[in-house]
Amino acid sequence: MLDGSVLVTGGAGYIGSHAVLALLDAGHRVVVYDNLSTGFDWLVDPRATLVRGEIEDDAHVRATMRDHQVQAVMHFAGSIIVPESVSNPLKYYRNNTVASRALIESAVVSGVKHFIFSSTAATYGTPVRVPIAESDPTVPINPYGTSKLMTEAMLRDVAAAHPINYAALRYFNVAGADPQQRAGQSTIGATHLIKIAVEAALGKRETVGVYGTDYDTPDGTGVRDYIHVSDLAAAHVAALDLLIADPAKSHTLNAGYGKGFSVLEVLDAVDRVTNHKLNRVIEGRRAGDAGELVADNRAILATLDWTPQRADLDLIVRDALAWERKLSER
Template identity: 70%
Template sequence: MPAKLMVLVTGGAGYIGSHAVLALRDAGYGVAVIDNLVTGFRWAVPADVPFFAGDIADQALVERILRDHGIGAIMHFAGSVVVPESVENPLKYYHNNSAKTRDLIESAVRAGVPHFIFSSTAATYGTPDVRAVREDTPQRPINPYGMSKLMSEYMLRDVAAAHPMNFCALRYFNVAGADPDGRTGQSTDGATHLIKVAVEAALGKRDGVAVFGSDFDTPDGTGVRDYIHVSDLVAAHVLALEALIAEPGRSHMLNCGYGRGFSVLEVLDAVDRITNRPIRRTMAPRRAGDPPALISDNRAILETLPWRPRHADLDTIVRHALAWEAQLDERRAQGMRAQP
């Protein structure tokens, strides 16, 4: 059996990127990581993985990595992801998510990298007119975060038409949970993802949870989202890579979700139920750029890839997030002690 190719993971010290590193290694791929460590952690990357502290816009560095390590594919996770911040500081998002992705794609073309997997988002759909969005649902972002990712999708589409590269843009819904084996998880201070915030509150790391918006046109008035376990998400990335390798002339744009939504209050109820420790809830105004509901129609990914989610259960997602959060302080301390 021929050796599997080498993959460069951008943002590989971050939440989703660190899970992708593990999934690729578990599947037998070689991995290298580049991360500027603004939101990532060096200790989240296994010690034997080639690691480069740097920025994807540093084209000299990126192209040296691509050539020196014989990179055959890029999984691109580096970027900024907080929707309200994108409304307050749009230029940051167009710089980090669009301009730097453009530089990365150019480096890939120069180095002859044939496969590119992009971390896109359901935020490209904006406020859809349908209950469950399909890949052909009109993309009308309502915040700079979604627009910055959509611009990157357009760049990849155009570059793939002009150069020998194929790509897969995976449009994430709400990613949550942690590695079931406790190897990595969401570690960023001040995270805004609901399940992360809720488990911090359940463990006494926060005073409570603010519910942003209770007057949406949803069954209980709070925002509804399609939550996907991070391990299922990165499994889709590995399968997407294999699809690109198998059909070099074909690219894909695929939703990554379970096709079911939960409201903010339903998520908090799940955390309360699992911990038997009710979280204090504070009702707050809506945040800028938040749609009422965003749920995937995931038929395309199920038909295109042999992807079958293993953790499609809200309670499982919460339990894994709680387990990671409970050990996070010690993991951080161990990681700091291990630094040179």
């Protein structure tokens, strides 16, 4: 356990807010640093301290690190929509790469010892094999993946030059919500498939788009490895424990379950859980989308003290649906 606190950037957002819960539940002191451009202050657990600011604001970030005795950073802040990264690449290089560089420098200057980075399976691009291992080529096919891979490179070089270690967790598709309904995906206009599907099941959307039916997959639709957000948050805490225990080593790990589901299989699961037939609209492929992304997760299971607890598609859908109903009551 750290003597000081953990700074969670983007801790008022979807994945960040769940990491905050996992850290607090494990007994850590937590400071959330967020500009609230896409996050919500009401998603931040009251046990944490919320500081509003931009991560490029070096003076403010470093003052926050000093005032709260920050010893570790979990970095979730950034832009995440693949098609948008294709149409507006400079936004992604600013928000994901340039801002991350500023944060990493602030961490080094402030003597932070540990850094956990929310990376992505988009760093692999079109995979040479499935499931994808961490040692496979990283050739992103969209600026989102490139922006994250550039940050991984910065962390690798900085860790070689300074007394800081890191874990880069390459997420596959994150879904679901806190089982206790303390947090969930709340972004208006979110692009996550399960979020869109449960919105449609509750009448918040009329249709669900299926983007591409001609991929080289069993049913022609894109296949993804869906990981429950609470399992992912637990993996972050386990990664922090590992960095603390062995400060000489850094790690890059896939965060997924090792099993893929197609878009149509996900929509079938939502139909099954809700007993409601979704209205599906077939669309063309979206720019920057790969056909199949499934994790080889053997390394994360072997490296971290972490065992998934909610690796079931219907369970992920049920938790997402329960949160969506709660949002409807706000």
